[in-house]
Amino acid sequence: MTATTSGVEGTSAGLVERAAHGDGDAFDVIARALGDALYRRALAILRHESDAQDATQDALIRAWRELPRLNDSSRFDAWLDRILVNACRDRLRRRGRQQLREIQLAVDGRDAGRLKTHASDSGPDDGRRVAIEDAFRRLDIDDRTLLVLHHLEQRPLADIAAVLVIPTGTAKWRLHRARKRLERELEKEDRP
Amino acid sequence: MTTRRPLTDAELAGVLRGESEAKSLPSSVFASVHSATQTQPQHTRHWWPAPKWRFQSMFSASKFVVAGVIVALLGGFLLTGVLRTQDVEPMPAASITTSEPTSAADVVSAFVTEEFEPGVMRVLSDGAGHDLAGAQLVDIAFGPDGTPWVLQSQSPWEEASVEVLKLGSEGSQRFENAYGLGGDIAVAPNGQLWALNLVPESGLQSFDGASWKDHELPFSQFDARTVDVTADGTVWVKREAQAPIPNRSVARLVDGTWTFLPEIDDPAWLETSAQVYWDDLAVTPDGTASLVAGGGLLQFDGEAWEYQEPVADRERLMGATAIGPDGTLWFYMQERRSRERHLARRDEDGWTIYSADDGIPTLMGNQVFAGRLAVDGGGTLWAFGHEYYEPEVAVSECGGVLSFDGTTWTQYLKGACVNHVTIAADGSVWAAAHAGNSDETLNPALAGLYVIHPERSGGPS
Numbered sequence: 001m002t003a004t005t006s007g008v009e010g011t012s013a014g015l016v017e018r019a020a021h022g023d024g025d026a027f028d029v030i031a032r033a034l035g036d037a038l039y040r041r042a043l044a045i046l047r048h049e050s051d052a053q054d055a056t057q058d059a060l061i062r063a064w065r066e067l068p069r070l071n072d073s074s075r076f077d078a079w080l081d082r083i084l085v086n087a088c089r090d091r092l093r094r095r096g097r098q099q100l101r102e103i104q105l106a107v108d109g110r111d112a113g114r115l116k117t118h119a120s121d122s123g124p125d126d127g128r129r130v131a132i133e134d135a136f137r138r139l140d141i142d143d144r145t146l147l148v149l150h151h152l153e154q155r156p157l158a159d160i161a162a163v164l165v166i167p168t169g170t171a172k173w174r175l176h177r178a179r180k181r182l183e184r185e186l187e188k189e190d191r192p
Numbered sequence: 193m194t195t196r197r198p199l200t201d202a203e204l205a206g207v208l209r210g211e212s213e214a215k216s217l218p219s220s221v222f223a224s225v226h227s228a229t230q231t232q233p234q235h236t237r238h239w240w241p242a243p244k245w246r247f248q249s250m251f252s253a254s255k256f257v258v259a260g261v262i263v264a265l266l267g268g269f270l271l272t273g274v275l276r277t278q279d280v281e282p283m284p285a286a287s288i289t290t291s292e293p294t295s296a297a298d299v300v301s302a303f304v305t306e307e308f309e310p311g312v313m314r315v316l317s318d319g320a321g322h323d324l325a326g327a328q329l330v331d332i333a334f335g336p337d338g339t340p341w342v343l344q345s346q347s348p349w350e351e352a353s354v355e356v357l358k359l360g361s362e363g364s365q366r367f368e369n370a371y372g373l374g375g376d377i378a379v380a381p382n383g384q385l386w387a388l389n390l391v392p393e394s395g396l397q398s399f400d401g402a403s404w405k406d407h408e409l410p411f412s413q414f415d416a417r418t419v420d421v422t423a424d425g426t427v428w429v430k431r432e433a434q435a436p437i438p439n440r441s442v443a444r445l446v447d448g449t450w451t452f453l454p455e456i457d458d459p460a461w462l463e464t465s466a467q468v469y470w471d472d473l474a475v476t477p478d479g480t481a482s483l484v485a486g487g488g489l490l491q492f493d494g495e496a497w498e499y500q501e502p503v504a505d506r507e508r509l510m511g512a513t514a515i516g517p518d519g520t521l522w523f524y525m526q527e528r529r530s531r532e533r534h535l536a537r538r539d540e541d542g543w544t545i546y547s548a549d550d551g552i553p554t555l556m557g558n559q560v561f562a563g564r565l566a567v568d569g570g571g572t573l574w575a576f577g578h579e580y581y582e583p584e585v586a587v588s589e590c591g592g593v594l595s596f597d598g599t600t601w602t603q604y605l606k607g608a609c610v611n612h613v614t615i616a617a618d619g620s621v622w623a624a625a626h627a628g629n630s631d632e633t634l635n636p637a638l639a640g641l642y643v644i645h646p647e648r649s650g651g652p653s
Contacts, residue, residue: 024229031225039217044208049215057221061228132199132207151201152208183199 016073019064027067031060038084042091044148047137051091059087078162085163089141135185143178150175296338296616300643302361308642311649312604315641320363325640329624331612332641335379338617342624342641343377343387356385356399367399380421388416388429396429396445410443410450417470422479430470441470442481453481453492458499461488471512471564474521484513484523489538503536503543516567516615524556524565524575537598539571544598551601555591568615572597572646576610576623590635593623595646602649608638620645 018026038059042052063083070079136144142164149155149163161171302319316325331343340359356377358365367385376388385399395409395416409416411431420428427445442453456462473483481492489500503523513523521538533556535546546552556575566574575594592605593613608625615621621644627636 024226027229028222028226031222035217035222035225036215039221040212040215043212043215044210047210053218053221056217057224060221060225064225064229128197128203129207132203133210136207147204148208151204182204186199 013073013076016067016070016076020067020070020073022068024064027064034080035060038080041081041148041153042084042088044152045085045088045141045144046091047133052088055084055087055091058090059084062087075162078159081163082165085141085145088145092141131186132182135182135188138185139178139181142174143181146171146175146178147182296334296340296618296620296622296643299338299340299359299361300620303359305643309604311645311647313643313645315643318357318359318364319361322357322364326636327641328626328636328639329611329641330626331377332614332622332624333377333379334614334616335383336381337383340614340616340622341377341379341385345626356387376416376418378419378421378427380425380427381423382425384421386419386421386427388419396427407445410452420475422475423477424479426479428475428481430473442473454496456483456490456497458490458497460502461490461497461499472523474513474515476515476517476519482513482515482521484521484536489521503538512565514565514567514573516571517569518571520567520571522565522567522573535573535596537571537573546596546598553594553601553603555594555603564613566613566615566621568621568646569619570597574613574615574621576613590638593621593644595621602646604644604649605638605642607635608642609635 015026015030019030035056039052039056042055042059043049046052046055059080063080066083070076136147139147145164146160149160150157155163157171157175158168160175161168164171164174166174300313300315303324304316304318304321305313306316308314314325317323327342328345329342330345333341335341335358342357342359344355344357356367358367378386380386383401387397387399389395389397396407396419397404398407399405407427409429416429416431418428418430420430422428429443429445431441431443443450444453469485472485473481475481479494483490483492483497484503488502490497491500492498513521515521519539523536525534525536533548533552535550535552535556537544537546564576566576568574573596575596576592590607590609592603592608593610595602595604605623605625608623609627610623610625612624613621614624623642623644625639625642627639
């Protein structure tokens with residue numbers, strides 16, 4: 001089993017089978033191997049550290065409980081990715097509601113936990129980065145997921161389609177649309 | 193041309209990456225997961241057929257097998273039928289290169305047409321009766337034998353709905369491309385079709401009459417905008433890239449190898465600090481590339497760039513460039529500050545600059561129109577487009593086709609969302625229209641194929 005920054009690859013079918021039959025230790029091994037990659041993916045999508053941690057934890061626990069229903073262990077990686085994306089979706093919904101409630105309380109601490117862009121990269125591009133970051137945050141979860149899987153992790157479209165459970169052609173079009181939406185949002189940022 | 197800075201893949205990836213590369217999942221999360229594996233029960237695995245399946249009792253095991261066989265046979269029969277109707281009609285390879293040259297008029301004479309407006313024929317169906325009225329057309333190109341090819345997208349918003357039609361007087365040949373959304377097509381001198389596509393990830397495909405072949409682009413398929421094939425068979429792909437790097441904006445495929453245009457090192461041009469965009473550059477069939485940017489005209493002769501002459505001051509924003517077969521060059525530009533529109537024409541008599549006082553239509557302010565130009569054999573400019581995708585910042589209107597001969601502006605197909613215009617060898621102007629993309633412009637009734645004969649239009653509208 002290998003875990004890469006670009007995704008989870010080739011999780012051992014034997015481990016998955018053992019975990020699916022209730023072997024908690026086997027699932028712990030899987031979680032240890034894939035946890036960081038899943039967390040980084042959630043972080044890239046949600047842009048919020050504690051939300052990403054919660055989403056990753058939710059996804060792993062959900063995977064543990066649902067694993068016996070996975071009939072084809074060779075599809076574990078894409079299946080786990082789907083669970084993670086759904087967990088991110090849940091977190092984003094909760095975050096939206098939470099912000100509505102907390103808006104009177106949050107002043108200085110409003111952005112606590114938000115993912116920072118490269119702090120070491122100072123200079124004229126900082127404003128641009130913030131603009132892109134803010135534009136990205138205005139996208140919905142599916143658009144964010146598409147852009148992260150394609151532009152950050154450089155996953156093939158077929159993989160992206162498998163994660164989102166849509167045909168490859170639809171993934172292609174939605175990716176194109178997500179990019180356009182991001183550019184539109186960025187244009188609003190650029191506008192004086 | 194827009195003034196905003198395009199978002200690059202590298203920029204986007206850098207922002208998405210942020211600080212996440214250095215992040216690890218806290219041990220507390222692993223502890224929670226471990227706790228769950230020790231305490232939380234897993235769902236029970238249900239093997240098919242599930243025990244609660246309500247119809248299970250209706251079938252004994254043998255009945256189940258028989259039913260399965262029947263379903264499989266029926267499914268196979270239906271599937272065969274579906275595949276038959278969707279099968280790609282193979283085009284004999286020989287027909288690509290041995291077709292006798294024909295003219296657009298010959299092809300049109302076999303079509304069912306109607307006069308749409310003075311000088312404009314609408315193609316209702318091809319020689320075999322295939323309906324073209326209302327067809328969502330994305331692009332049109334002519335083969336070496338004069339045969340028009342059109343790229344049709346049943347629905348530009350959905351997957352796997354693209355097909356290429358080779359329109360012939362004996363009927364059309366249809367070639368489906370299961371990969372979906374098409375962008376731009378060109379037909380090579382040997383009859384080979386080239387198509388830009390977002391999928392597969394190679395971004396570029398060729399079709400030899402029997403099969404499609406992928407060609408890996410040297411940049412993201414999402415940046416590719418146009419494909420052209422010059423007389424020597426070189427494939428040119430223009431990229432919507434960040435300037436000022438013209439050498440990275442245009443890639444040429446020669447004998448299976450991609451090369452970029454060399455850098456412009458002319459001091460006079462470099463002083464301008466110009467930004468170069470894909471639509472600043474026009475390629476003629478002989479392989480000469482002309483670029484209007486940075487206040488000057490440059491030409492690439494296949495080996496190096498040569499600065500020709502200045503054409504505008506540096507404060508002007510350049511727009512699209514197009515060249516006709518007689519060498520007449522047009523480009524559209526806007527003043528950087530005032531946004532005043534200008535058109536420039538260069539022919540054997542030199543430059544002529546046209547301003548708003550010369551009647552440049554407001555529609556030319558639509559960035560799509562400004563970026564889509566063609567020049568016919570008589571040196572007349574043709575501008576076309578549908579709508580800009582951002583109605584808040586640009587004219588959102590399907591304006592059909594505009595022509596300007598240096599004296600008179602004429603508008604054809606008003607209200608049609610024209611996606612592409614190509615000039616046929618006989619001088620007729622072919623327009624491919626689709627239904628439009630936004631609520632403001634949607635006009636499916638005008639989608640389809642049109643042939644404009646300007647000499648029959650009876651004067652300007």
